[in-house]
Amino acid sequence: MTWAMLQEAWRAMGANRMRTFLTMLGMVIGVGAVVLMMAVGQGAQYRVNQSITSMGSNLFILLSGSTTAGGLRTGSGGVNTLTVADANAIAELPGVQAVAPLHPGGAQVVYGPNNWSTQVYGTTPDYLEVRSWPVAKGYAFSDSDVRSATRVALLGQTVAKNLFGDEDPVGKTIRIKQSPFTVVGILAVKGQSLDGRDQDDTIMIPLTTAQRKVFGTQFQGAVRLVMIQAASQDVMPRVERSINELLRQRHHIREGADDDFTLRNLTALADSAAEMTRIMSLLLGAIASVSLVVGGIGIMNIMLVSVTERTREIGIRLAIGARQGNILLQFLLEALMISILGCLIGLLLGVGGAVLVNVITGMTVIISGSSVLVAFAVAGGIGIFFGYYPARKAARLDPIEALRYQ
Amino acid sequence: MAQAGQVIRVEHLYKAYVTPVGPFPVLKDVNLTVAAGEFVAVMGPSGSGKSTFMNILGCLDRASEGHYLLAGRSVEERSPDELAALRNRTIGFVFQGFNLLPRMSLQDNVALPLVYAGVELDERRRRARELLDRVGLGKYAESLPNRISGGQQQRVAIARALVNKPALILADEPTGNLDSHTSHEIMALFDELNSEGITIVLVTHEQDIAQHAKRQVRFLDGQIVHDGPTEVAA
Incomplete structure (x- = not known):
């Protein structure tokens, strides 16, 4: 019986091909738009998540704070109030996984005829762990390099390309602010940060080398910032509190006085960025869904016309023994078939459009199984929802009235 | 109350249509019993209520008052689905306008x-093919209705009415759209079916068509004014 009804639905659709096609078009465009928007939205979300992962997980950044000198207040990091000793103390706190003090500065670097201005980070090997940043070639400098302040450098990909071109930099000597450094390794590609900076445009050298031989410090062991990685997301609030307490105590800050440091939760920032993209992709999907609803109304419209046109046919069917349920099912199946078929075509177009967007703009697009499933479920739902009223109208026709209809 | 062998038993049937100026009576106290195997012609001028009567017999419409027993069972209290089942299995309809579905092959119809x-x-x-063969149209099984003549379409409609082996065939002016030669071919088919034991009630206003029936019932102004065996024409 169901098979016979499906055949009939198919036949009815074929009887007026142009009309069926145009009705379907609403569904096609709706589903296509939803699939495409979801693909773009999920692609953006994926990119943001990538950036978050590249930043490292469960991170705090500790900046030296401002001071007031003669009524003039400096900004964050305006003076160096943090030291390596602070960093070491923080490393001892429970829940802290790794700590990397940083002493950065801008510098002109030279290799042979090439030169390049970049950010030079004096740090410890822990920094690579905190940022989950592997070495692509050569090796990282070690704690003993930090202890003895050796002149070794790790190059970011951008720096390596600009100074060396196709040449292999490992083992070569570059000059940072006139001092010679041996390149011991190349960092893996990291890509853009959340705020769009090129993270590969960097050089890393041992912290002590930066402090003593390149940038100098205001006092012994001063660092500009410290990166801290918590053991897990759950312990982050506790770690944040204990770092605050520890530093206030170490810096002898009186009750009620301002901190001379700033502690920021980077993961929270990243999470809010991720949340924003999620909302954006939801919004895109919601806007596209409007066209689905419009498509559904188109189906309802045409089904109503179809019921009127086929009043006599309905009368005949009722006269030879069709129950109301049979007629209802017949028209519902027809509406469902139009919407599901439209959904299939829309899916193909949406996927095609997403691929095209990817090829033309290079944007990341992701078509997930769940979005395909959702598209089908929504199309089915729309078919039933908007098909039900016309189908019920058909089923409730009075057989005699219907038979008399010309 | 019902007696064995009675296909139709109608008692004190009233039917009035609701109009803006009040109820308009169409059938007034109609009583009729049709036994199994009978061939009844229902006659009367247009507006006499015979079509309304047929619609009630065919379970397409309900009476305002009175009783209708179909094959010994009361029809009044049946649900719409039960009425649909009666139309499907107990009754076979043949219409004046054939009423085949135009987009379906004859076999599917x-x-x-x-x-x-x-x-x-x-x-x-299998059964559709068998009946199409029986009415002589087996070779057109895959054709659409508009490829064959009116007489042939009516044969297909009769085949459709027979397909569920009904006890009763109701035919409303089955030859109304046909020329006289074709009409008699169709009536010959009805004669044959009746001789096989199928009860037939047929509406017509043509005397020579009514001659095929064994009993004639005449309606006038919503009432049966004549009910008796067909008089053989001189």
Whole structure:
């Protein structure tokens, strides 16, 4: 019986091909738009998540704070109030996984005829762990390099390309602010940060080398910032509190006085960025869904016309023994078939459009199984929802009235 | 109350249509009993209520008052689905305008009542084919209705009416759209079916068509004014 009804639905659709096609078009465009928007939205979300992962997980950044000198207040990091000793103390706190003090500065670097201005980070090997940043070639400098302040450098990909071109930099000597450094390794590609900076445009050298031989410090062991990685997301609030307490105590800050440091939760920032993209992709999907609803109304419209046109046919069917349920099912199946078929075509177009967007703009697009499933479920739902009223109208026709209809 | 062998038993049947100026009576106290195997012609001028009467007999319409027993069972209290089942299995309809579905092959048209009876595809095909052969149109089984003549379409409609082996065939002016030669061919088919024991009630206003029936019932102004055996024309 169901098979016979499906055949009939198919036949009815074929009887007026142009009309069926145009009705379907609403569904096609709706589903296509939803699939495409979801693909773009999920692609953006994926990119943001990538950036978050590249930043490292469960991170705090500790900046030296401002001071007031003669009524003039400096900004964050305006003076160096943090030291390596602070960093070491923080490393001892429970829940802290790794700590990397940083002493950065801008510098002109030279290799042979090439030169390049970049950010030079004096740090410890822990920094690579905190940022989950592997070495692509050569090796990282070690704690003993930090202890003895050796002149070794790790190059970011951008720096390596600009100074060396196709040449292999490992083992070569570059000059940072006139001092010679041996390149011991190349960092893996990291890509853009959340705020769009090129993270590969960097050089890393041992912290002590930066402090003593390149940038100098205001006092012994001063660092500009410290990166801290918590053991897990759950312990982050506790770690944040204990770092605050520890530093206030170490810096002898009186009750009620301002901190001379700033502690920021980077993961929270990243999470809010991720949340924003999620909302954006939801919004895109919601806007596209409007066209689905419009498509559904188109189906309802045409089904109503179809019921009127086929009043006599309905009368005949009722006269030879069709129950109301049979007629209802017949028209519902027809509406469902139009919407599901439209959904299939829309899916193909949406996927095609997403691929095209990817090829033309290079944007990341992701078509997930769940979005395909959702598209089908929504199309089915729309078919039933908007098909039900016309189908019920058909089923409730009075057989005699219907038979008399010309 | 019902007696064995009675296909139709109608008692004190009233039917009034609701109009803006009040109820308009169409049938007034109609009583009729049709036994199994009878061939009854219902006659009367237009507006006499015979079509309304046929619609009630065919379970397409309900009476305002009175009783109608079909094959010994009361029809009044049946649900719409039960009425549909009666139309499907107990009654076969033949209309003046043939009423075949234009987009379906003749075979599918004949098999359509079987779809609603829940019969399997193979069995549907077999029975539809058998009946098309019987009315002499087996070779057109795959054609659409508009490829054949009116007389042939009416034969297909009769085949469709027969497909669920009904006890009763109701025909409303089945020859109204046909020329006299074709009409008599169709009536010969009805004669044959009746001789096989199928009860036939047929509406017509043509005397020579009514001659095929064994009994004639005449309506006038919503009442039966004549009921008796067909007088053989001189």
